Amino acid sequence: MIFSNLLEYLTNLYNSRLLSTFAVTKRKEMKQIVYLSLIAICVAMFGCSDKQAQPCEIAPIYSIFPDYESLNEHQRDSLMEHYDPELQALFSVYELDTVCDAVMRSWAHTPAVEIFTPDVDSVYTDLSGVSIALGGILQNAQEQGIALPKRRYAAVVWGNMKSIIATDSVMLIALNHYLGADYKGYNNSVWPAYMRGEKTPQNLPYDLAEALMALQYPYQGGENVTALSRMLYEGALIEAKMRLVPDATEAAALGYTDSQLDWFVHNVKDLWQTMVARKMLYDTSADVASRLVDRAPATSILAPYVPPRAGRYVGYQIVKAYLEKHPDTPLSALFAPEFYNSESTLIEADYSAD
Numbered sequence: 001m002i003f004s005n006l007l008e009y010l011t012n013l014y015n016s017r018l019l020s021t022f023a024v025t026k027r028k029e030m031k032q033i034v035y036l037s038l039i040a041i042c043v044a045m046f047g048c049s050d051k052q053a054q055p056c057e058i059a060p061i062y063s064i065f066p067d068y069e070s071l072n073e074h075q076r077d078s079l080m081e082h083y084d085p086e087l088q089a090l091f092s093v094y095e096l097d098t099v100c101d102a103v104m105r106s107w108a109h110t111p112a113v114e115i116f117t118p119d120v121d122s123v124y125t126d127l128s129g130v131s132i133a134l135g136g137i138l139q140n141a142q143e144q145g146i147a148l149p150k151r152r153y154a155a156v157v158w159g160n161m162k163s164i165i166a167t168d169s170v171m172l173i174a175l176n177h178y179l180g181a182d183y184k185g186y187n188n189s190v191w192p193a194y195m196r197g198e199k200t201p202q203n204l205p206y207d208l209a210e211a212l213m214a215l216q217y218p219y220q221g222g223e224n225v226t227a228l229s230r231m232l233y234e235g236a237l238i239e240a241k242m243r244l245v246p247d248a249t250e251a252a253a254l255g256y257t258d259s260q261l262d263w264f265v266h267n268v269k270d271l272w273q274t275m276v277a278r279k280m281l282y283d284t285s286a287d288v289a290s291r292l293v294d295r296a297p298a299t300s301i302l303a304p305y306v307p308p309r310a311g312r313y314v315g316y317q318i319v320k321a322y323l324e325k326h327p328d329t330p331l332s333a334l335f336a337p338e339f340y341n342s343e344s345t346l347i348e349a350d351y352s353a354d
Contacts, residue, residue, distance in 0.1 A: 235315030
């Protein structure tokens with residue numbers, strides 16, 4: 001009875017709050033799409049480096065549920081004990097405060113687990129590539145003087161709109177958010193093309209680096225925060241991704257295609273002049289800042305044809321200009337409110353978009 005009620009609760013939770021964000025397709029109708037292995041991606045990213053990153057252990061939580069009910073009682077208890085912190089973190093996202101056999105069996109039958117796990121398995125044959133990528137990011141962070149807290153990492157699948165969530169001691173990485181831009185399980189009405197383009201295995205290391213830095217240094221705008229402040233903070237995040245993800249490219253760090261980046265390179269002077277003329281930089285409206293830096297099909301506040309997140313691009317250019325004038329500036333200093341909230345930062349950067 002308890003199991004039946006719990007399964008009904010979890011299923012209703014997914015149907016009402018979560019799975020509406022994905023295309024619900026029967027497993028037998030889904031075609032497994034073959035993508036470039038993340039291991040190969042990481043070999044390309046890390047293989048040419050002089051240093052060998054130490055892989056970071058990632059608990060394969062998503063993989064334990066398909067066969068969970070076939071295990072005997074001792075095996076189930078051992079599994080729950082071994083992965084208790086990761087499971088506690090996962091279930092806490094859905095306001096479940098206990099890890100027990102009934103919850104585990106119910107979770108194994110949720111639509112997200114049944115639909116996405118086979119497709120995650122087809123793209124991520126194991127977690128070696130993700131572990132290498134994360135290990136390299138953590139190693140580079142340490143070398144940059146960023147004292148990230150020690151935490152556990154777990155790979156999961158779920159119907160949540162967020163791809164990465166961190167609790168006090170565990171970071172949960174939803175691999176079903178990185179199955180490729182053409183993955184048929186991404187509902188077009190919820191995941192438009194400009195969002196699907198980032199849902200690839202190649203983008204996962206960049207998202208991990210950004211999530212780690214945003215957690216370590218959350219934005220602190222204070223009162224009367226300006227659009228420039230947000231732009232500088234977003235620019236600092238891009239600079240962090242360029243430093244933490246080995247062999248990072250500017251297009252990938254910004255989330256652009258090569259053609260979008262090329263457009264910005266050739267039009268940034270006009271964009272900058274428009275921002276200055278329309279007094280956007282020191283505008284204190286949250287709406288202006290958001291429309292400049294948030295995900296969208298285009299930066300329509302400037303013009304309908306301007307690629308998305310133009311404020312992020314310009315903010316990154318200002319950060320680079322500042323670093324050219326102050327090359328010894330540590331990465332952590334870029335995330336200090338005194339840096340991105342100060343009007344003197346732009347003056348010291350001497351940025352002109354020429």
